Amino acid sequence: MKAAIVLSSVVVLLAFSEAHGQPEGETVSGFQCVGINIPGLHLSQDDLRTGAGFPWMLDAPRDGAKAVGQVSGIIYIAWPPVVENGFLKTMAYDGKIGWLEQNAVRPLRRADGTTGGCSLRRRSDGRIMFHLEPGLGINN
Amino acid sequence: MESNCQNVGAASGSSAAGAFQMINSTYTADISGAVAYDPGITGSIVSGLGGQMDPATEAYAASYELRSDALLLQAKNVDDPTVLDVRAVYQFGAGVGPEVATADDSENIAQLTGLSAASLAANGLSSSSTVGQWRATVIAKLGSATANQSVLAQ
Numbered sequence: 001m002k003a004a005i006v007l008s009s010v011v012v013l014l015a016f017s018e019a020h021g022q023p024e025g026e027t028v029s030g031f032q033c034v035g036i037n038i039p040g041l042h043l044s045q046d047d048l049r050t051g052a053g054f055p056w057m058l059d060a061p062r063d064g065a066k067a068v069g070q071v072s073g074i075i076y077i078a079w080p081p082v083v084e085n086g087f088l089k090t091m092a093y094d095g096k097i098g099w100l101e102q103n104a105v106r107p108l109r110r111a112d113g114t115t116g117g118c119s120l121r122r123r124s125d126g127r128i129m130f131h132l133e134p135g136l137g138i139n140n
Numbered sequence: 141m142e143s144n145c146q147n148v149g150a151a152s153g154s155s156a157a158g159a160f161q162m163i164n165s166t167y168t169a170d171i172s173g174a175v176a177y178d179p180g181i182t183g184s185i186v187s188g189l190g191g192q193m194d195p196a197t198e199a200y201a202a203s204y205e206l207r208s209d210a211l212l213l214q215a216k217n218v219d220d221p222t223v224l225d226v227r228a229v230y231q232f233g234a235g236v237g238p239e240v241a242t243a244d245d246s247e248n249i250a251q252l253t254g255l256s257a258a259s260l261a262a263n264g265l266s267s268s269s270t271v272g273q274w275r276a277t278v279i280a281k282l283g284s285a286t287a288n289q290s291v292l293a294q
Contacts, residue, residue: 045254048235048236051212051233051234051235054235069215069217070216072216073252074239074242074243093217093238094217094219125219129242130247131243132247132251136251137250137252137254138236138252138254139254
């Protein structure tokens with residue numbers, strides 16, 4: 001139940017706005033940026049510096065599935081969110097699809113507490129680059 | 141980058157020394173890692189912290205750091221990491237460095253990394269610095285070809 005509450009808060013709080021300027025690259029739709037859930041995962045500032053304790057995306061929505069890659073502070077999730085068995089559908093920085101425990105994310109916030117998202121584009125080498133709405137940060 | 145390719149000693153208040161300006165703890169960890177990776181280099185390096193001031197020895201440590209950071213980026217699905225990408229991990233850490241590598245040029249570094257004003261200043265940055273401005277400083281130092289070169293062999 002707690003996980004469901006977390007997810008619904010992501011859905012409700014994530015506010016959209018139009019992309020600000022369009023850097024080169026193909027626009028990627030159907031995904032949004034959220035932040036790693038620093039308090040939920042009990043990550044310290046030192047963990048943020050070293051990357052310790054950051055969870056892994058899996059290739060299937062179940063415990064024990066194969067790891068696709070370790071997430072960073074900014075995480076791309078399917079939008080609208082897709083949840084199966086307590087896992088959120090996600091996309092890695094190289095475009096691979098994976099699944100992440102849903103309590104590992106939270107909305108990106110500004111210093112004043114308002115929330116927002118990002119626009120995504122695929123660079124010519126395949127890397128998915130993000131552009132956050134102004135003022136958002138993973139530590140807010 | 142910081143040494144302008146000169147074999148310079150540590151500045152007051154810092155242990156960063158040598159051509160690669162590695163601090164004591166990073167150097168010690170990386171040269172140990174390099175020796176473990178290739179024990180064959182043992183006979184050709186300067187032992188102890190004295191190795192920091194031997195450019196050939198410190199190059200082994202710096203190479204190991206480059207490799208480690210590139211592998212970390214690959215584990216986070218940042219494929220074919222470049223020198224510029226790896227520099228992001230080296231400078232901003234393994235936690236938020238990959239974000240810097242995947243951020244648009246217009247992103248604000250302070251908001252992205254959560255670094256304090258003091259930490260930003262120590263890195264030659266301010267609260268208004270963008271990822272693009274940071275990239276430009278690295279490219280200005282290394283040259284575009286080097287900065288955009290792949291770190292790991294294909």
